[in-house]
């Protein structure tokens with residue numbers, strides 16, 4: 001069993017997990033605090049909590065560089081557009097495969113750098129066609145264990161649905177097994193959502209206890225095809241908005 | 253500015269933050285995973301999430317030793333009684349000053365040991381008469397920075413109310429300034445609640461940005477006397493239950 005290790009000496013990486021209660025979304029703040037400008041990135045910000053996030057960033061003396069999405073969300077509106085309207089220097093990032101509009105597009109194998117740290121981009125389609133997982137670097141000056149921000153590709157003991165937005169249970173199974181479960185067992189997994197109050201898991205834990213992805217591929221596909229989930233409440237509003245960073249008509 | 257540092261090599265301390273959405277309560281799981289029996293403690297478990305917590309503990313291969321409360325909660329029923337009924341070896345812990353019934357009582361200066369790790373008890377009355385803060389040890393084999401589990405004595409950018417349960421704004425001010433703000437600035441602060449989606453703060457941050465406790469004592473007392481908060485919804489049910497570990501008639 002990989003264990004969740006913990007907090008060490010003051011280090012480069014400042015990390016904060018933030019929660020939006022209505023959609024049970026986690027937003028993640030990462031910054032290189034040993035770099036003179038303290039550059040920071042936000043992963044999966046939510047429109048409703050942008051002011052909270054920006055005031056925390058200001059209090060911590062960070063400079064927000066990138067507002068990043070793991071995918072085009074269907075359950076909430078991304079905060080990236082609103083952030084850009086409030087802090088014009090910030091660039092939005094999403095995968096090219098998502099088909100969404102952003103300032104910068106990433107692909108499998110790319111690195112998103114902030115200061116001397118970076119996030120590695122791993123394509124993990126299946127929940128949506130353009131889902132990516134961002135993984136902290138494994139260079140010797142990065143912190144161990146690594147952290148993976150999995151969006152809805154892998155949730156704690158579960159995974160995102162595969163019946164909308166170019167979803168595919170077959171692709172999701174391959175993505176998680178080839179791109180996430182191959183990370184070291186102590187890699188910390190930070191999903192875009194949790195509905196039961198969990199905040200983190202590890203690769204080792206999910207390899208052993210994920211209720212869906214521990215199954216063989218056929219069983220997994222069967223599970224995903226028989227979830228009988230209701231039509232996503234927010235999808236008709238959220239997806240068009242999130243295709244353009246959450247703001248349909250630009251404020252300027 | 254003290255910064256939130258982050259994750260190091262596999263270490264003794266396994267740490268998990270868990271959230272109960274209805275009362276916005278954080279429960280904390282800590283374990284010494286290098287000790288053969290992997291002894292664990294739960295701080296501020298909630299009755300509604302006991303099954304979640306116990307199944308996580310089981311999956312992680314931990315042995316729950318203590319179910320600990322920071323104080324007699326007024327907004328939710330503690331999970332300690334239910335945990336004891338399901339795992340009879342677990343001992344409940346609360347401060348002697350709380351007046352509540354538990355298996356073990358702690359006082360200022362005591363240590364709560366699990367494996368080779370321990371929590372130091374600091375009396376921080378003011379929100380209730382028996383509030384304590386549990387602080388991870390500062391011995392060389394403990395992890396740095398330290399972590400303080402503050403209950404409702406200190407919340408992120410705020411604090412608990414002082415108008416019930418033997419509360420006193422004067423005492424709370426003294427408690428936080430003498431027992432929490434004197435910890436190293438990089439000490440991680442983990443409160444019993446957060447209502448805005450924050451998960452952690454630091455002593456340095458609260459020294460600079462706490463909206464109440466950065467004020468002088470007179471201003472603080474004034475703020476606390478003029479909050480005009482509604483009567484606590486759950487208090488008449490929760491407090492009597494929490495005085496006896498959450499279970500009024502013992503199951504055995």
Ligand SMILES: [Fe+2]
Nearest residue numbers: 073074152160
């Ligand atoms: Fe999604």
Ligand SMILES: [Fe+2]
Nearest residue numbers: 325326404412
């Ligand atoms: Fe309380």
